[in-house]
Amino acid sequence: MKSKGFKLLIIFMSLNLLCGCWDIKDIDKRAFPLVMGISKENEEDYKVTLQIPIPQEDNKLSRTVTGSGKTVANILGKLSTNFEDAIDYSQIRLIVIQSDLAKNHQELKKLIKFLMASEEIPSRALVSITDDKVETVLSNINKKLGVHASSIYDFFNKGAGWAPEIFSIPIWEVYRSLFSYTRDVVVPVVRSGKDTVLTFEGAAIFKKGKFIETISPDESQLVNLFRNNSLKGRIESLGFASIIVTSSSIQNETSLKDNIPLVSSNLRLKMYILERKEGITNTKIKKEIEKLTEKRFYHLLKSTQENRTDILGFGQQFQQQISYQELKDWRNEYYPKMKVDFKVQANME
DSSP, rough: OEEEEEEHHHHHHHHHHHHOSOOOOOGGEEEOOOEEEEESSSOEEEEEEEEEEEETTOOOOOOEEEEESHHHHHHHHHHHHSSSSSOOOGGGEEEEEEEEHHHHHHHHHHHHHHHHOSSSTTTTTTTEEEOOOOOHHHHHHHTTTTTOOOHHHHHHOTTTTTTTTOOBBHHHHHHHHHHSSSOEEEEEEEESSSSSSEEEEEEEEEEEEEEEEEOOOHHHHHHHHHTTTTOTOEEOSSEEEEEEEEEEEEEEEEEETTTTTEEEEEEEEEEEEEOOOOOOOOOHHHHHHHHHHHHHHHHHHEEEEEEEEOOSEEEEEEEEEEEHHTTTTIIIIGGGGOOEEEEEEEEEE
């Protein structure tokens, strides 16, 4: 009897150590926001808007939920408390920041650090900026026919060959740039579209979290190019002809002479002629494309050298030729003096 009682005691003690599933929430009782919008309406309060997909059988594709408070963390907590289902922030794929907040240097740095440190929000979530009200951008999806709940996020993930001007950047890359001596970043700028969910406006340049200027979609595709993304699918209208890029590749060679960085860049393009006016030769089209692309590059290079913002990543290519201590002065001492020989070679498919 003593042995039997002892065994029962051991069993009951073991049961207390079992995990169980008492705190697991059924998936149909959880809400999974895909997009989060953040703004600061006045000097004190933040506003957070969530776009949450809802079942397809309902009339709407998604719903937006908005909260305000002193901190983003406080708002997320209040939304979780007041929402009818448990909100799971781990599936957030895109964070849209209103431009007035993005242009506030200290506020943006604080926000990016919070997003990076948050255990609920994934660091791989993409970041974009809008001049619209974030509530307008996130709710715009329900005004368009034939779209689905993930359309806003899918806008940045069309795949190779469909929209080479558009690019994406995750939270962790923006966070890394806050501490980098050589790497500055560009963040896509969007607006709510009239006939589409979103409209791509170009990109905003940030240096250590500080807004510098915006660049056009044509210039942002050059950033994509130097990030080793293809220009495949790019359509150019020359007035007398239209072409589509079928493939691209770029090679960079670097050297250092008298402490002046030298770069030789060779861009190869293959293209297909969509249309042309009578009498226009292949040679004329090729020369015009080469001239146009080179002109865009040098305009962007001049602007970034004046602002000391290396968004094309040239500083990364000189890490083996310039010591770590000297790279700390890359933006101010080396980059403004850098000379680039950029050549474009276009060929017909």
